[in-house]
Amino acid sequence: MAQPLAPAGLPARPLRPSRLSLRAGRRLWLLFFLGPATLLFALFMTYPILSALAFSFYGWEGIGRRGFVGLANFVRLFATFPYSQLLANAFWHNVLVFILTMLVQNITALGLALLLARGPWGTKVYRVIFFLPVTLSLVIVGFLWALFLNPIFGIVNKLLAEIGAAALGRAWLGDPQTALIALILVNAWRWVGFPTIVFLAGINAVPDEYLEAARIDGAGEWQTIRHVIFPLLAPAVTIIVLLTFIGSFNWFELPYVMQGVAGPPNRATDVLSLFFYRLAFGEVDTGLQDIGIGSAIAVLMFVLLVAVSAVAAVLLRRREVEMA
Amino acid sequence: MSDARRLSWQPLIQFVLVANAVLVLAPMLIMGLSAFKTTREIFQNPFGWPAVWRLENFSRVWVEARFALYFRNSVIVTAAAILIILALGAMAGYALGRFRFKGNDLLYLYFLSGLMLPIRLGIIPLFILMRDLRLLDTLWSLILIYAASGLPSAVFILTGFFRTLPTDLDSAARIDGAGEWLIFRRVMLPLVRPALVIVLIYNVIPIWNDFFFPLVFIQSDRLKTLPLGMTAFFGQYYTDWAVLFAGLTLAALPVITLYVLLSQHFIRGLTAGAVKG
């Protein structure tokens, strides 16, 4: 008979004692099974991240490491012009991306999921369609929308003109006030199918008895959603919030493809990853790199992502348990 | 709620869903249609059918963008990485899920930590590492990184599955004198096939679509993967919109085809990693 699935994080229940002849033999087998994966993971994931953190404490000349400089790179990053301003600017943009993505993308996804959960005509087809952009490469999505948003030749402004709203047409990607928002919307277009399906799975997982019980108690549709479905969606929400947070602060491909590595206009679309990339691999006009500051940015992003993810995971998990 | 109330909402619900479907599909349709037009036609008649269904844009992309070459590279890199992920992930998952030993939990959590680690932040040391290993500008640099970054999710999913298998299975095999490897290959592995499929589908799209690592590690044109190759191509033909659209369409075709054929699996697989069990 099958062992129950162990909840994540808890140790596996002890299994029957090993029947292998030699203790050493068993160790060798463990080494064989675990070794390659651990080695690969340690070498190509753990080591680079730890190194990146260490690099930030050294001085650099191009890609050659010089002496230990303590916190000098951090001081430059946080306190000198223009880096401090660029950092604050980029960070703020990442925050905006997170907030707006949560509001636009994830709430839309929730709405769509609720609609699809009712099982209207064509649900299966809609599901397939909505998820389609998620499979597209961000390069394709970025280029496609950059062409569409071209203020003179692109279809967005042409469409607006055709429906008589030509005044609304603007330089979507060139206006410092609309550029970032345009990127966020394109990003949402590409990703919204994912949280939709996740929420849908969560909603469908709500046991019928609960819904039945609510109906018997006379609860209206909205009340059922609020008091029965939402609490049980907590795990799915946790995941989506975490993934959105990680995605927002790691955001690179879309702004790179649509706007270029400088984050124009006037850094209006600059985000931490672009800033990091520019400094690590060379500026647009000269190829000058500053690995010291680049590594400092990496440390900042690392601390941010891991710390907030961990804290958020704990907090949201607690809420999940309460709600259950 | 009453059936009557349910029915009255239907048209509105359908309207919203159809509108969203249009919003999703229209850009891709326009992309596809524009690929058959000339650049001038795209400017003048962006929404309509092509006057003449030209194929020359596609042939230009195929030849001048070396599409087949980039496609082949993507296939090699993705296939190799997935194979390594499945093989090593299954082995590790087997050991973690079915053997008790000191450090089992620690190792499991160690792998799990990789789920949250932003590997791209280690790009500078990775770059230096690859250079020192002489793997820079080779496909192996990509394969190894993708494999490493796919391991956390693979270990997570496969360990879980291995744990659910009955305990008596291997005892029976061991009594028969079977060695560890045979037990693993012949007895355990086939039983976790669904998990292997999930791991495969969960990883294949991000690896196939990845643009960042090829951008940093690959310099030679003949080693570029599809996303990177297309970017280089677009940089060259940036004024020729017809060719751009044809390139985009052609680049999107493999994934869209695969997706349409296996949509159910994809949806389940990609969300399985997100929704725990």
Next chain:
Amino acid sequence: MLLLLVPFYPGAASGQGSVKLTFWSWRAEDKWAYDKMIQVFQQKNPGITVEFIPFKQTEYNTILSTALTGGKGPDIIHLRAYGGLETFTAPGYIAALDYETVPELKNFSLTIMEGAKGRKDGKIYGVPFASQTIVIYYNKKLFAQAGVTVPKTWDQFLGIMKTLKDKGILPLANGGKEGWTLEVLSGAILPNFYGGSTFFEAVTRGQTSFKDPAYTGALAKLLELRPYMNPNFMGVDYATMQQLFLNEQAAMFIGGSWEIGFFRAQNKNLDFDVFASPPVKAGTIPWVSSFNDGNYGINAKTPYMEQAKKFIRFTATREFGQMFADMLAQNSAVPGVVIKDPVLKHVQEMNRKATPYIMLVGFRWQAPTGSTLLQNALQAMMAGQKTPEQVGEEVTRGLSAWVDAFRGR
């Protein structure tokens, strides 16, 4: 199974017998011409093939930097001049040349050779390939249609643009989405207002900064152009700018002399010419910004040094220079080349009063470069978010990180 071996082959794999050199550049528009010139070289040098691989302008430096720091990269490199060259020569990525390897360099003009040398060690690192000038292109047919002629003063310039606009013709194709196009715009318009080379000397010597009212006053002139660009010009990128001018949807295009060949190749029927950005007072000869566009250099780590040197030497010959000028209509750096293109001849005449393209020539030596600072600040200014004074202040402040003379100004 054999497929698994494929990934092991590194980038610059040598063929059997024949040597293949890779040649990287940012000039995608010129590929067709380079392919032809390479063919001439290949015919003379059997056993050597050269592959010209262009990249997008705005990605080139980053991609090249990554490649070279990784010990990889092409064999032949299209390099920039001044600070853009220094970035790669200082760490030793570029092979030094001398008069023995390329004797033709002895005849090149001294000023041009300055742009091919390393600032620190004074060694020669490349063969200069062209000088560029920033001009104003105009569509002769559209001008005739609107009944306007080439303006001789700034006020006349504004006047003809108004006339064009009133007649329903977009006067200027320029846009602001790509910061460097705004820097080019400033290179065309500003010199007449800040006093050309006099100002350049003063600012590079540290006697003044970019906060100088001469400079900020010149910046303000750019704002006067805004009504005459497409209302959504901030979203107009380089490709769109070119399209507008090529499709005859705009009457003028402010850009560099490198466009001549491209315009001709893309639209043979385009009847265009150039004029210099007009001065304030009638009768004065206008300044034009000019610069050494770059050099052809050799990757210090190339395994094919002999063959690479042969190719580099070829690019310094009169034959190459003439082909370059004929096909691409650009000012070849090779001495003695005869300019046949009438528009390019105009440019040559304008160059008699050339002044250095200020940020590129004088302020790209370290980060943050004058160009980055100016480009971003200009985007803000043209979008209405900053004043010209603020632009001057920001540029000066940013540069003071490595330009000692600007500190405390």
